[in-house]
Amino acid sequence: MQIYRTIADLRQDLKLARDNGLSIGLVPTMGNLHEGHLSLVKMARKQCDFIVTTIFINPAQFGPNEDLQNYPRSFEDDTTALESINCDAVFAPNIEEIYPFGPRLETLVTVPSLSQLLCGASRPGHFDGVCTIVTKLFTICQPDKAYFGEKDYQQLTIIKKLVHDLNIPLEIIGIPTQRETSGLALSSRNNYLSAEQKQQAAILYQSLLQTADALKNSSGLNFAKLENKALQKISIAGLQPDYFSICHTNTLLPAKPSDTELVILTAAYLGETRLIDNISITFS
Numbered sequence: 001m002q003i004y005r006t007i008a009d010l011r012q013d014l015k016l017a018r019d020n021g022l023s024i025g026l027v028p029t030m031g032n033l034h035e036g037h038l039s040l041v042k043m044a045r046k047q048c049d050f051i052v053t054t055i056f057i058n059p060a061q062f063g064p065n066e067d068l069q070n071y072p073r074s075f076e077d078d079t080t081a082l083e084s085i086n087c088d089a090v091f092a093p094n095i096e097e098i099y100p101f102g103p104r105l106e107t108l109v110t111v112p113s114l115s116q117l118l119c120g121a122s123r124p125g126h127f128d129g130v131c132t133i134v135t136k137l138f139t140i141c142q143p144d145k146a147y148f149g150e151k152d153y154q155q156l157t158i159i160k161k162l163v164h165d166l167n168i169p170l171e172i173i174g175i176p177t178q179r180e181t182s183g184l185a186l187s188s189r190n191n192y193l194s195a196e197q198k199q200q201a202a203i204l205y206q207s208l209l210q211t212a213d214a215l216k217n218s219s220g221l222n223f224a225k226l227e228n229k230a231l232q233k234i235s236i237a238g239l240q241p242d243y244f245s246i247c248h249t250n251t252l253l254p255a256k257p258s259d260t261e262l263v264i265l266t267a268a269y270l271g272e273t274r275l276i277d278n279i280s281i282t283f284s
């Protein structure tokens, strides 16, 4: 497995791979890899010939009061894990390689409507930072397929939209959320939690499951009431909920009773740590 620090070196080897007829799979990450990230790489390994995992903590997607400085870093362990599952290349550029003039960019990629909802409402500019780095990684690597987790459902929806709207010739593959046995979605930010807090945080997935069950088992339920009930449960468990919303799968707008494809999304703070989760439901 080769580690690349510069765009030029990576591009040179990706061109060789393409010239040899190999398909390219891209897995963008911010490092501190866990089984969730590795499930993306494993799927890429099954579907593509040459796999690039990127490790880059993107300053442009962090707000001024967010955890950029403290974001967990574990480069040695990450590369060991990637090598063990036969990743071909790691692209780990420094900030100047990606943002030679600083991360306050003059060119931004933005999907305004979807980016202002849900997490976007509490994290202004976050998704513009995500869309811009992801577009840069797409043009740097020109992959055939790129892999993203359903754990970040809003991010996945926005990236699918930008790829479609900008006619970027690649396929976006969404991968199911990997969880601890408690149901807590794996996340690099779980590193900030004590063992006790991790148990507490499992309320997020429990509330999503209970709401999904309620929706599946009875018709005509009032969505706002269900949302409020879940918000209360999350508060009682000691978290500060940001939102708990039953939405349409593609638009992420509040779901209507006639919608057949729904996603329930939630975000909450446990102390300083922001946690997100979601589940999708389809009615036939």
Ligand code: AMP
Residues within 6 Å of the ligand: 028, 029, 030, 031, 035, 036, 037, 039, 040, 147, 148, 149, 150, 151, 152, 175, 176, 177, 178, 179, 185, 186, 187, 188
């Ligand atoms: P991050 O390093 O947090 O930016 O995540 C990199 C990629 O891994 C994103 O596409 C995430 O959605 C995905 N990911 C993070 N956590 C999980 C998880 N628990 N299950 C599946 N994918 C995940």
